[in-house]
Amino acid sequence: MNQVLICLFVPFLGTVIGSALVFLIKKEMPPLLEKSLLAFAAGVMTAAPVWSLLIPAFESARNQDYGSLSFLPPAVGFWAGMLFLLLLDSLIPHLHMHSNVPEGPRSGLDKNTMMVLAITLHNIPEGMAVGAVLAGLLSESAGMTAAGALSLSLGMAIQNIPEGAVVSLPLRNSGHSRRRAFLSGIVSGAAEPAGAVAAILLAGLAVPFLPYMLSFAAGAMIYVVVEELIPEMSEGSHTNVTTIVFGIGFTLMMCLDALPQP
Numbered sequence: 001m002n003q004v005l006i007c008l009f010v011p012f013l014g015t016v017i018g019s020a021l022v023f024l025i026k027k028e029m030p031p032l033l034e035k036s037l038l039a040f041a042a043g044v045m046t047a048a049p050v051w052s053l054l055i056p057a058f059e060s061a062r063n064q065d066y067g068s069l070s071f072l073p074p075a076v077g078f079w080a081g082m083l084f085l086l087l088l089d090s091l092i093p094h095l096h097m098h099s100n101v102p103e104g105p106r107s108g109l110d111k112n113t114m115m116v117l118a119i120t121l122h123n124i125p126e127g128m129a130v131g132a133v134l135a136g137l138l139s140e141s142a143g144m145t146a147a148g149a150l151s152l153s154l155g156m157a158i159q160n161i162p163e164g165a166v167v168s169l170p171l172r173n174s175g176h177s178r179r180r181a182f183l184s185g186i187v188s189g190a191a192e193p194a195g196a197v198a199a200i201l202l203a204g205l206a207v208p209f210l211p212y213m214l215s216f217a218a219g220a221m222i223y224v225v226v227e228e229l230i231p232e233m234s235e236g237s238h239t240n241v242t243t244i245v246f247g248i249g250f251t252l253m254m255c256l257d258a259l260p261q262p
Contacts, residue, residue: 003146004134007153008193011130014157015123015192018164019185022172029169032238037162039242042229043249044159045126049218051257052152053129054078056136057214064208077212081219085125089227092117119167119188122228125220126156127195132213135200139210151256156192159249164189 021029057074066072133149164185171181199213233242 003149004138007130007134007149008196010150010153011126011156011160011192011196012189014160015164015189016186018161018166019168019182019189021165022168022178022181022185025165025169029165031236032241034162034166035233035235035238035242036245037165038229039233039245040249041159041162042225042233043246043251044155044253045221045225045229046246047250047253047257048129048152048155049221051254052133052148052155053214053218053221056133057211057218060136060211060214064211073211074215074218077215078219078222080212081125081216081221082223083219084216085121085220085223085227088121088124089223092121115170116167116184116188118228119163120191122163122224123160123189123191124195125217125224126160127192127197128199128213129217129221130156130192131196131199132210132217134196135202135213136210138200148257155253155256158252160189160192 054074057077058070061070061073130149130153133152137146137149167188168181168185171184172178176184199217202209202213233239233246
């Protein structure tokens with residue numbers, strides 16, 4: 001149980017660290033640094049769905065005697081996750097990180113509030129990914145291990161650092177106190193452990209649901225990467241730098257998942 005609690009809150013700690021940068025950085029974050037951090041997050045969030053979610057989803061489906069149709073639960077779950085994020089993207093008023101144009105239904109919310117909602121939206125699938133892996137660990141299926149779950153949590157924590165900073169620093173620059181900007185960053189990250197707990201509860205209802213839950217989280221994460229992070233890292237100049245940083249994030253997450261399991 002202690003391992004589960006650690007894996008649940010390690011990603012949230014990454015958001016706290018990123019939000020705390022508001023106490024260290026007095027001016028706006030340099031654009032290249034911000035884009036590089038988001039590119040790193042994109043790399044992590046591209047690798048994690050493959051090694052930590054989709055491969056275990058296929059293994060779980062094969063263990064449940066789907067036979068030649070073992071591809072079906074991961075495929076269905078993946079598209080369910082994509083469409084779920086598309087729905088949230090349409091219903092929740094927020095700002096795309098690469099645009100000042102509000103998305104979602106019309107509202108009277110200001111720009112900073114909509115940015116907080118955007119990062120909160122990102123954190124939902126990330127939390128679900130960690131929760132789905134922990135559900136597999138608790139059910140002792142799909143070959144999940146405590147080390148694998150911790151690797152995913154660490155990867156999510158690393159990529160949460162820039163997301164926390166993306167919330168707190170603009171709020172400070174727009175006139176909010178450092179304390180309020182820091183707390184707003186923390187609030188945006190609270191969706192992650194909540195999403196993880198929801199995924200554990202859903203997957204715990206029935207083991208056959210696990211491959212759908214794993215691939216659902218994968219689809220949701222890929223949606224965020226393609227819709228938000230890649231456009232941001234590819235905008236403007238220095239795209240060669242951000243592409244390299246994307247590769248570094250991808251490689252780190254890939255290696256974390258490939259570490260020998262005890």
